[in-house]
Amino acid sequence: MMRPVLLWWGSGALLVAIVLGVVVTWGGVGATAVDVAWNTLMGQIRTPVLLDIAHALDRIGGGWVATYLIPLVVIAALLLARRWRAAVFAAATMLISVAVVQLLKSVFGRARPEDMLVLSDYGSFPSGHTANAATLATLAVVLFPRLWVLIVAVMWALAMALSRTLVSVHWLSDTLGGMLVGAGVVLLLGGFALTWARSRGREPDLPGREPPR
Template identity: 35%
Template sequence: MIRVLTPHRQPDRQLVASGLLLLGAFAVPGIMILVGQGDPAFNRVDTWWQAYSFTLHTTFWDGVNGVLNWVGYVGMLSCHAVLALVLLIWNRPRTAAFVTVSGVVALALTQLAKAVVGRARPEGAKVLTDTGSYPSGHVSATTALLLVLAFLVGRWWMSSLAALGVIAMMISRTYLSAHWLSDVLGGACLAAAVVILMWWRFRDACIQENMNAGTTTIWAARASRRRRAGEQAQ
């Protein structure tokens, strides 16, 4: 079998430390926004970046970012669900659980943070937006899926594509005036922290499962075991 997935075993300390640092990087700005009533110390950087983004607007980039607006949320959540289903078919139920739990937890915490922080979005958004600007749901969903793929594929090119994809989505959300710069950074940090900590818990099971996986689907494997059990009983 040609293995598409080649996950690696990173040190526990490295994963836990990275996950906690990213959680802190997400939580601190959120607390500052709450304490500062929407006008934290980094607001000047947010407004400068927003003003700069307006200078980049063209018809072409409006179209590109309109596509990214759909891809970054509905598209990413759909791909997350499809990935979990494909892993089940590939006889990797624990890896599918890692994918599912990572996506659900990242989505739930993002929506919870939006409601708690209650930050107002920038004015003049080019797309429809819901309430709550911090953190960015599009960036969170994109980061969650691409980082999951980076861990599972385990190759440098996937990690590079994941980084480029997250950066592109961060730029897109600020270009569309749907989020402040700190919102997209917060979304990336939150989702990355969730995926890294989930990988820490699921890593060994996923690696072992990938090593043991055959070419048959999980349903074919179960049917084969039932047939063998029936033959033995006879």
């Protein structure tokens, strides 16, 4: 039962992300009315404390920290716990999530907000920082299905998404796309991993086989 659920939710999330990308870039509009309104709101609520938090999340969610440090820590922790297949699964999902984000950035080529407060690369949709956070959050919930893990994971992903719009480096729809990509990749690969394990008569190491509590 778990396999088709993961496959459907994962593929559905990725499909919605692609459709969203088409909608927000169709005809070279640049930004939707909702995106512009949200960007304006973020400019109005900025405070030094919020900006300090956003800049910290900018460093944590991208660059060498997100690309090398966090993945290595996650994989090392799983290996130390002797969850070999989970470690391979985590490595695969993080790599594929980054690849999908970069592919969609190249395909859609969406311009970033002009008033962004941090330097960033080309391509606004989807948000790479948010996708990284959503990938890590979904991985945590899949591998450690506990209610408190779910709460912390959701808060982490939302905080990253909000921080990206607070410094105007992304439109709101970019962060939504990033969440869909990050979660979608984990769920889709989770479904494939379960199928692969059970086709070989192995007890799957993931996803968690008990509901959050």
